[in-house]
Amino acid sequence: MNIIYFKKHLSAKTILLLLIMINSLSSFANIEQKRYQYDLNSNITQQITAKGDQIDYTYDSLNQLIKVSTSDEDTDVEYGYDSEGRITSLKDATGTDLYQYDTLGRLTSYEQAGVAKFYYFYNELNQLTSFKDPLGNWTNYKYNLDGRLITHYDVNGYNSYEYHETTGLLLRHLRYSVTDTAGSYQLNGYTSYSYDTARRLTKVVQTGKDSEDKATTIYSYDGNGNHTKISRQIPGETESATYEYDGLNRITQVVYTGGSRDGQEESYSYDAGGNRLSKVNHNGTTSYEYSSDNRLLKTTAPQGVTNYVYDGGGNMITKTGPVNTFHYQYNSRNLLIGYQDSNNNVSYLYNGAGHRVAKTVNNVTTRYINHINFGLPQVAFETDDKYVVKRYYSYGLGRTAAYDWGALDKDKSQYYLYDRPGRNVTATEDSLGKTRNRYKYGSFGENFSSQESYSNDFRYTGEQTESDSGLIYLRARYYDPEIGRFISRDPFSGYMSVPESQNMYAYAHNNPLKFVDPSGECVETLWDVLNVIYDLGKISNGYISGNQYAVSAGYTDLGADLFALAIPGLPAGITKLRGINGFTKSVKPSLSDHKKALKKVQQEVGALPKGKLGKFGSPQAGDRKKGYRLDPPHNGAAKGSAESKYHINWWDYTNGKRGKGGRSGAVSIDD
Known part of the structure; x- marks a missing residue:
């Protein structure tokens, strides 16, 4: 669904109705394969999954979920809350x-498994300004008047x-790198971006510290926003790829010109359900066969036949090919916990929030x-089995750098x-500024070529690639780029209004040049739809990664769904929607309510110019000296206060700073 259409043509009442429908669909999707029991307060107390696993839910007197018990005890979880209903503890295996939170409901500290603690600090606009990591290192962020990140620096460098x-x-x-132990910086290079009048990215130029162009990428689009051509030039090579699509905007044809793929072509066909039926390239034709519920059963390629077997929950458990056989195992929450093939024995460990916390490869x-605190969980450190730090990651606008801990030199930083x-x-x-690694991908993320002199797992879409299996870890699920689909069902049931989302295995609507799925649950544009539905559910705790431009976007991308995402397999609507940061759903006040509140604010500060976008993209008038801004409810605000509801913040600092002649306040919109 086009996000602009959604904003222009749906009323608040319709959006609220859709919200109810979506929650209902999410709760009862595939009900013929699941069974539920409820208590007198309509809380789900027991779930029998499609695999036959039993999950029990326990609540306190406030209907807050306090325990989840599963068939495999390693995934049991216990929750503790504060008086505002925010999660304060999460106990698991x-x-x-x-x-911990401050009085505004902002996350101020997070301790993982009793071994690593982060401290978070914010400015008066609720933007994350710094955090202290478990090793005592500080990361600092600075923003411009429009709320966009302008600087980010830590022990690894300056951006x-x-x-x-x-x-x-x-x-x-x-990008500036650290040159010595005193923390001196030198310019390492920079990347420039150009756009067309539709605000679409048209050119990316990566320039080295000596002003030489290291790579230039040019993008062209059709009227639907699909990429029709991508040209990339690096020293010694220029390669272009042209793309064609069907009526559902799925990639059907790719033609390469220049470079190591010169003259190669790819073509794809699909069935009505979004399953790939064939792939034709220079190696020959690969055909695909499926079950009635979109499970891939068999591929026939020039190299031979591969067969696939699934468990009752729709998870791929066996992949038998001409050369190798993979056996996959899952827990009761359908998270992949391990696999074996002829060369490797791999296991994965997750915490109660569903975050991957360990991987073991051949012992x-x-x-x-x-x-x-960055929207989706992101790896801060990699350690050995005894929690000795081996690698550290930096984040600004996305992941910016990594280095091997204890070795800050040109051979260990990337x-x-x-x-x-x-x-x-x-x-x-x-x-x-020397290039260490290079990567080329196929249209669906296949590893076409990689040249590495420094180990690195973060590749396609910036996510972790499992080098032994080729799978890409996307949090809720694992994606196999060789078949262009996930190996397990989507825990999110999709939208009836978006037919492409009804295929529980297809990746990015078969158009991964345009869409991504970092959560493994819904593609990027569906996240945008959710953000509109929940409409600024709460000011974000400094979300500074994962969004191309709106760094520290003041309103969370996940809104009220954060709690459901934090507990994989937990049906939407199972209890009051309260998450790690205390998000709750609120019904928006009417336009007349806004006008009444605005009149009260203007009595305090006087009339100001209208139409300026304020912090986080919210409507605002005025400037930092004198103005007002529309805000959503602040979880953590005193009950019944203006800031506990939709409200307008106002300020007048023309006579001094806050507490020294300056005035500020908030007016509830729905009073």
Whole structure:
């Protein structure tokens, strides 16, 4: 669904109705394969999954979920809450995670499994200004008057961002590396961005520290926003790919010109359900066969036949090909917990929030310490089995750099270069600006070529690639780019109004040049739809990654669904929608309510120019000295206060700062 259409043509009442419908569909999708029991308060107390696993839910007197018990005890979870209904503890087999908040409901500290603690700090506009990591390192962020990130620095380097004065689109990202233990910086290179009049990215130029162009990528589009041509030039090679689509905007034809793929072509066909029926390339034709519920059963390729087997929950458990056989295992929440083939024995460990916290490959364990304050969980550190830090990651506008801990030199640091903000890693470079790794991908993320002198897991769409299996970890599920689909069912049941979302295995509507699915649950544009439905559910706790331009977007991308996402397999509507940051759903006040509140505000500050977008894209008038801004409810605000409802914040600092002659306040919109 087109997001602009959604905003223009649906009323608040219709959106609320759709919200109810979506929750209903999510709760009862595939009901013929699941059974539920409820208590007198309509809380789900027991669920029998399609695989036959039993999940029990326990609540306190306030109907807050306090325990989830599963068939495999390793996935049991217990929850603790504060007086505002925010989660303060999450206990599972990996340990206990702890959460603390300030009076505004902002996350101020997070401790993972009792071994790693982060501290978060904010400005008066609720933007994350700094955090302290478990090793005592500080990361700092600075914003311009429009709320966009302009600088980010930590022990690994310094990043600055420049934006168009009118459109706010990102124009340039400058990267500075650390040159010595005293923390000196030098310019490592920069990336420039150009756009067309429709605000679509048309050109990306990656320039080295000596002003030489290291890579240039040019994008062309059709009227539906699909990429029709992508041209990329690197030293010694220029390659272009042209694309064609069917009436449902699915990729059907790719033609390469120049470079190592010169003259190669690919074509794809699909059935009515969005399943790929054939792929034709220079190697020959691969055909695909499916069950009635869209499970891939068989592929026939020039290299031979591959057969696939699934469990009752729709998870792929066996993949038998001409050369190798993979056996996959899942827990009761349908998270992949391991696989074996002829060469590897791999296991994965998740905490109660569904975040991956460890991976063991042939008895060698890597643990992950995660950021949880960036929208989706992101890896902060990689450690060994005893929690000794091995690698550290930096985040600004997405993941910017990594280095091997304890070895800050040109051989151990790497800086990520993307084909466009937040998408595919095409190269990495060291602190001297020398290219260390290069990557090329197929249309669906297949590894066409990779040249590495520095180990790196973050590649296609900037996510972790499992080098032994080729799978890509997308949090709720794993994606197999070789078949262009997920290996397990989508825990999110999709939208009836978006037919493409009804296929529980297809990736990115078969158009991964345009769409991504970082959560493994819904593609990027569906996330946008959810954001509109929940309409600024709460000011975000400094969300500064994963969005191409709106860094520290003041309203969370996940809105009220954060709680459901934090507990994989938990049906929507199972209890009051309260999440890690205390998000709740609210009914929006009417236009007349807004006008009444605005009159009260104007009595305080006087009339101001209208129409300016304020912090986080919210409607605002005035400037930092004197003005007002529309805000959603603040969880953590005193019950019954203006800030606990939809409200307008106002300020007048013409006679001094706050507390020294300056005035500020809030007016409830629905009073």
